[in-house]
Amino acid sequence: MAYKRQIDRLPIIPADAKKHNVTCHYCIVGCGYHAYTWPIKKQGGTGADANAFGVDLSEQQGADAEAWYAPSMYNVVKQDGEDVHLVIKPDQNCVVNSGLGSIRGARMAENRPSEVTGSQQQRLGEPMVWRYGTWQPTSWDDALDLVARVTARVIDQENEDDLFVSMFDHGGSAGGYENTWGTGKLYFESMKVKNCRIHNRPAYNSEVHSTRDMGIGELNYCYEDYQLTDTIFLIGANPLECQTNLFLNHMVPGMRNGAKVVIVDPRRTVTANACEIEAGADNVLHLAIESGTDLALFNTLFTYIADQGWVDQDFISASTFQDGVAQPQNEQHPSALGSFEAARDACRMSLTDGAAICGVAEADIIKAAEWIAKPKDDGSRRKCVSAYEKGIIWGNDNYRTIGGLVNIALATGNIGREGGGVCRLGGHQEGYFRPSDAHVGRPAPYLDDLIIRGQGKVHHIWANDHFKTTLNAVAFKREYNRRTNIVKEAMDARAGATRDEMVDAIVGAIEAGGIFSVNVDIIHTQIGQCAHVILPAVESGEMNLTSMNGERRMRLVEKYMDGPGSAMPDCLIAAGMARHLERVLREEGRDAYADQFKGYDWASEEDAFMDGYNSGNPEVTYERLRAMGNDGVQEPVVGYENDKLVGTKRLYVDGKFDRHGREDKKALFCAGAWRGLQAAGKAAQKSGHAFLINNGRSNINWQNWFLDKDNDFVSDRYPYPFLEINPEDMAELGLKEGDLVEIYNDVGATQAMAYPTPTARRGETFMLFGAPTGTQGNVINAGVNELVLPNYKQTWANIRKISDAPAAVSHMSFKSKEYSSG
Amino acid sequence: MSRCRKMADIGRRQFLRGGAIATSGAAAAVVAPSRAKAAPAAALLEYPSNRLANIADLATNEPLDVSYPDDDAPGVLLKLGQAVEGGTGPDGDIVGFSTVCPHKGYPLAYDAADRTFNCPGHYSRFDPEAGGQQVWGQATQNLPQYTLRVDDNGDIYAEGVDELLYGRLSNVL
Numbered sequence: 001m002a003y004k005r006q007i008d009r010l011p012i013i014p015a016d017a018k019k020h021n022v023t024c025h026y027c028i029v030g031c032g033y034h035a036y037t038w039p040i041k042k043q044g045g046t047g048a049d050a051n052a053f054g055v056d057l058s059e060q061q062g063a064d065a066e067a068w069y070a071p072s073m074y075n076v077v078k079q080d081g082e083d084v085h086l087v088i089k090p091d092q093n094c095v096v097n098s099g100l101g102s103i104r105g106a107r108m109a110e111n112r113p114s115e116v117t118g119s120q121q122q123r124l125g126e127p128m129v130w131r132y133g134t135w136q137p138t139s140w141d142d143a144l145d146l147v148a149r150v151t152a153r154v155i156d157q158e159n160e161d162d163l164f165v166s167m168f169d170h171g172g173s174a175g176g177y178e179n180t181w182g183t184g185k186l187y188f189e190s191m192k193v194k195n196c197r198i199h200n201r202p203a204y205n206s207e208v209h210s211t212r213d214m215g216i217g218e219l220n221y222c223y224e225d226y227q228l229t230d231t232i233f234l235i236g237a238n239p240l241e242c243q244t245n246l247f248l249n250h251m252v253p254g255m256r257n258g259a260k261v262v263i264v265d266p267r268r269t270v271t272a273n274a275c276e277i278e279a280g281a282d283n284v285l286h287l288a289i290e291s292g293t294d295l296a297l298f299n300t301l302f303t304y305i306a307d308q309g310w311v312d313q314d315f316i317s318a319s320t321f322q323d324g325v326a327q328p329q330n331e332q333h334p335s336a337l338g339s340f341e342a343a344r345d346a347c348r349m350s351l352t353d354g355a356a357i358c359g360v361a362e363a364d365i366i367k368a369a370e371w372i373a374k375p376k377d378d379g380s381r382r383k384c385v386s387a388y389e390k391g392i393i394w395g396n397d398n399y400r401t402i403g404g405l406v407n408i409a410l411a412t413g414n415i416g417r418e419g420g421g422v423c424r425l426g427g428h429q430e431g432y433f434r435p436s437d438a439h440v441g442r443p444a445p446y447l448d449d450l451i452i453r454g455q456g457k458v459h460h461i462w463a464n465d466h467f468k469t470t471l472n473a474v475a476f477k478r479e480y481n482r483r484t485n486i487v488k489e490a491m492d493a494r495a496g497a498t499r500d501e502m503v504d505a506i507v508g509a510i511e512a513g514g515i516f517s518v519n520v521d522i523i524h525t526q527i528g529q530c531a532h533v534i535l536p537a538v539e540s541g542e543m544n545l546t547s548m549n550g551e552r553r554m555r556l557v558e559k560y561m562d563g564p565g566s567a568m569p570d571c572l573i574a575a576g577m578a579r580h581l582e583r584v585l586r587e588e589g590r591d592a593y594a595d596q597f598k599g600y601d602w603a604s605e606e607d608a609f610m611d612g613y614n615s616g617n618p619e620v621t622y623e624r625l626r627a628m629g630n631d632g633v634q635e636p637v638v639g640y641e642n643d644k645l646v647g648t649k650r651l652y653v654d655g656k657f658d659r660h661g662r663e664d665k666k667a668l669f670c671a672g673a674w675r676g677l678q679a680a681g682k683a684a685q686k687s688g689h690a691f692l693i694n695n696g697r698s699n700i701n702w703q704n705w706f707l708d709k710d711n712d713f714v715s716d717r718y719p720y721p722f723l724e725i726n727p728e729d730m731a732e733l734g735l736k737e738g739d740l741v742e743i744y745n746d747v748g749a750t751q752a753m754a755y756p757t758p759t760a761r762r763g764e765t766f767m768l769f770g771a772p773t774g775t776q777g778n779v780i781n782a783g784v785n786e787l788v789l790p791n792y793k794q795t796w797a798n799i800r801k802i803s804d805a806p807a808a809v810s811h812m813s814f815k816s817k818e819y820s821s822g
Numbered sequence: 823m824s825r826c827r828k829m830a831d832i833g834r835r836q837f838l839r840g841g842a843i844a845t846s847g848a849a850a851a852v853v854a855p856s857r858a859k860a861a862p863a864a865a866l867l868e869y870p871s872n873r874l875a876n877i878a879d880l881a882t883n884e885p886l887d888v889s890y891p892d893d894d895a896p897g898v899l900l901k902l903g904q905a906v907e908g909g910t911g912p913d914g915d916i917v918g919f920s921t922v923c924p925h926k927g928y929p930l931a932y933d934a935a936d937r938t939f940n941c942p943g944h945y946s947r948f949d950p951e952a953g954g955q956q957v958w959g960q961a962t963q964n965l966p967q968y969t970l971r972v973d974d975n976g977d978i979y980a981e982g983v984d985e986l987l988y989g990r991l992s993n994v995l
Contacts, residue, residue: 001907001908001952001953002949002952002953002954002955002956002964003955003964004953004963004964004967004984004985005963005984005985005986006984006985007985007986008866008867008869008982008983008985008986008992008993008994009867009986009991009992009993009994010986010991010992012991057990057991058995059894059995060894060895060989060990060995061927061988061989061990062927062989063926063927063928063943063989064926064927065927065989068927068988068989068990068991069991070924070961070962070963070986070988071962071963071985071986072962072963073962100926100944100960101925101960101962102960103959103960103961103962106960106962107962110962240945244960248944248960270945270958273945274945277945699958699959699960713962713963713964716955717955717956811907811952811953811955812952812955813949813951813952813955813957815936815937815938815947815949815957816936816957817947817957817958818958819940819941819945819946819947819958820933820935820936820938820940820947821931821933821940821942822931822932822933822934822935822940
């Protein structure tokens with residue numbers, strides 16, 4: 001039987017409950033919510049004067065009612081040390097979501113740690129140190145002293161290359177401007193750490209170097225543009241599942257306003273189905289291209305649109321570079337950049353060639369070009385908004401492919417205008433404010449590969465779980481386990497030693513090939529199993545936290561509850577590390593170096609915010625953001641008038657492009673020709689294996705399931721990662737629904753449960769990424785592009801049955817995920 | 823005494839973890855003087871036992887509109903034709919569900935072809951053959967299912983619901 005909570009009533013929010021602004025801290029969209037809290041022995045009533053909504057709750061509420069909340073929106077948590085009721089429910093008046101809650105955000109309350117209801121008891125509350133053969137809880141001072149003493153032994157003022165750092169750069173969860181600044185100040189200002197990476201990729205680099213090099217920041221529109229446009233062009237994106245309320249609250253109204261939709265994706269997603277329902281099948285074009293051929297499609301579209309003369313010549317003349325090549329191809333630039341004509345020459349691809357490479361009909365490419373760029377019958381310009389995401393970001397030839405897409409938007413003048421934009425949809429909330437990372441270099445070091453090859457002595461990890469989310473994961477896990485075990489064994493051998501003796505033992509083990517691992521996270525992660533020191537962090541809502549969404553809308557989440565135990569905001573953990581490093585370096589007589597670690601006397605996350613973000617954006621304070629509520633302000637903030645922050649609705653409305661730093665403010669086109677499967681080993685893997693193992697997200701599982709793995713509603717739906725596979729392929733493999741399969745290839749193996757999917761093409765599967773019970777990264781090879789962008793999507797493998805469906809899936813529905821009106 | 827208190831505490835926690843978080847009654851709070859006698863309240867909600875239909879009224883794979891626990895709570899009885907977990911009746915194939923989407927309260931429509939309830943609001947769908955599990959969608963709970971009893975005459979009674987119904991903070995208003 002499906003999981004049921006057996007809850008048949010909930011406490012009513014009293015009229016005098018505290019109300020806090022909350023931006024959902026999961027996906028990029030950042031839906032507005034309110035967190036209500038009130039004392040544990042109080043409750044509201046059904047009378048209109050006795051509850052927070054002012055309505056009669058003894059009556060059935062209608063659809064879209066404000067005065068209802070699901071059991072998943074309720075919990076009992078600690079606030080200032082006292083138990084309080086908590087309801088976190090969507091904000092009807094927030095412009096982002098208009099009261100809609102996603103299957104992820106509407107579980108925020110349920111996913112808070114609670115000693116009373118027993119939820120999320122996996123959360124870390126106290127620092128732990130590897131001691132006596134396991135992890136022992138300890139004080140912050142003890143744990144940070146050990147981190148500082150070992151770290152200080154491998155760094156010096158001239159060379160910090162033996163300190164490896166994996167650190168989130170996102171805005172949600174435990175990120176935010178406060179925490180990216182705290183970590184950024186430590187590693188990029190006090191130190192100049194170059195061997196580092198970001199939470200979802202093996203290097204410290206941009207996901208979208210090419211659009212930035214072309215002058216165009218990747219979040220340049222506003223969500224309203226989807227309602228103003230003629231055509232929505234979606235590439236490698238599945239917004240109904242991954243940016244749910246952007247789709248429901250902005251794209252759907254756009255379709256109802258008459259917008260057509262072009263979808264580029266090898267797989268038929270629920271997004272495609274929903275678009276057909278809303279726009280009508282005649283107004284939706286799904287180009288189910290061969291995996292990894294997006295660039296060939298873009299270059300064909302670009303060529304055809306240019307040949308037809310459907311370009312915005314005035315825009316090209318006024319706003320783009322005119323004289324050939326502006327930036328030659330080199331080690332930092334996987335393609336030349338320059339004028340429209342230079343790009344047109346380099347990218348030229350015929351309909352015949354494009355259709356053959358992409359595996360789609362020429363007529364469909366022509367139809368796409370018409371929907372994107374053909375002027376209307378009255379001669380007016382067609383508006384098109386282009387939205388892309390991990391399908392091409394984590395796909396073949398990242399630099400040229402994204403550049404090829406931006407070429408189309410540039411040529412048709414669809415940037416900085418109503419109903420336009422060419423944007424990354426985004427994953428997490430954003431919240432990046434750090435000192436310059438220029439010292440990291442470009443291409444950035446391939447950190448995970450360096451670790452596999454024995455480099456790095458101390459590894460600080462901030463909310464990264466490589467074990468679930470890196471590529472070449474089998475090799476990484478094997479080496480990381482081995483190297484951290486060298487240190488664990490050395491520590492075990494010196495049980496009872498003094499601190500100095502223990503540090504000597506650890507450093508000895510490091511010199512023998514080990515690596516000392518410090519893990520800062522909210523839960524005990526899979527890579528955390530290797531840690532020698534574990535430091536507990538809090539999440540959004542357990543601290544005040546600022547972030548921005550995919551249209552650069554910045555909001556403040558007001559702290560509404562205590563974190564578990566003595567867990568702290570990451571910025572204050574970073575400050576603690578800095579203070580301990582300063583103390584230890586001074587003890588060692590390294591005063592000049594110790595001085596670099598001054599400036600962390602922050603008492604709160606607000607202090608970190610003022611030290612960081614506010615220093616670059618002096619108009620923006622907590623008080624002013626609080627007053628802006630759940631609608632916040634769109635960055636960049638350009639002023640403060642009439643008691644309100646003044647933001648920027650769209651970027652580049654003046655046709656001047658500056659993301660590349662060029663003084664002429666002219667955008668560049670990307671002259672990147674199609675060159676097949678670019679990353680090492682991909683073509684051979686494709687020819688040597690039977691199945692494409694395409695991969696990505698689902699609606700229900702947030703990222704790598706860090707909280708959801710402890711959520712009964714979620715784990716009931718998918719106890720194992722699903723592998724969507726054609727029923728005829730299943731028959732050939734002797735598989736029934738729910739059977740456990742092994743997916744294996746030249747670099748590793750993993751497991752999943754078979755989910756029969758008639759819309760899946762033969763030989764093309766889709767596996768849920770980041771799952772704890774079957775890591776897709778195990779079968780992704782080490783191939784990256786020239787700038788160390790991973791290629792997760794183009795993965796091929798063979799499939800064999802491991803066993804009949806495990807007991808944990810026997811209750812599951814394996815029906816189609818596509819809505820049907822019957 | 824301390825041991826006793828601790829046991830009581832543990833017992834209470836287990837009770838809450840069992841899902842019955844709603845220890846507070848449905849009645850409005852009253853500021854009571856210290857000597858007032860507390861009003862007794864049952865720990866569980868009292869559901870009505872309502873006759874919804876007779877087995878003879880059901881045709882296989884054709885939902886029969888009902889309402890439970892009151893007229894403002896639409897639902898269906900459904901004879902699936904093959905036994906399912908949680909099914910009742912002589913063939914173990916009769917189930918009953920709310921047909922209000924637990925996401926935003928839109929009315930669900932039944933697709934007899936693949937036996938799912940579908941929401942036209944935001945495309946969620948639920949599987950009555952798997953206890954109302956949300957196959958895909960936006961709701962944060964599976965579809966509320968009725969606790970059914972069939973008597974010797976074939977009369978079908980609903981006597982409870984296993985999830986909170988959309989649009990009410992108490993399943994019994």
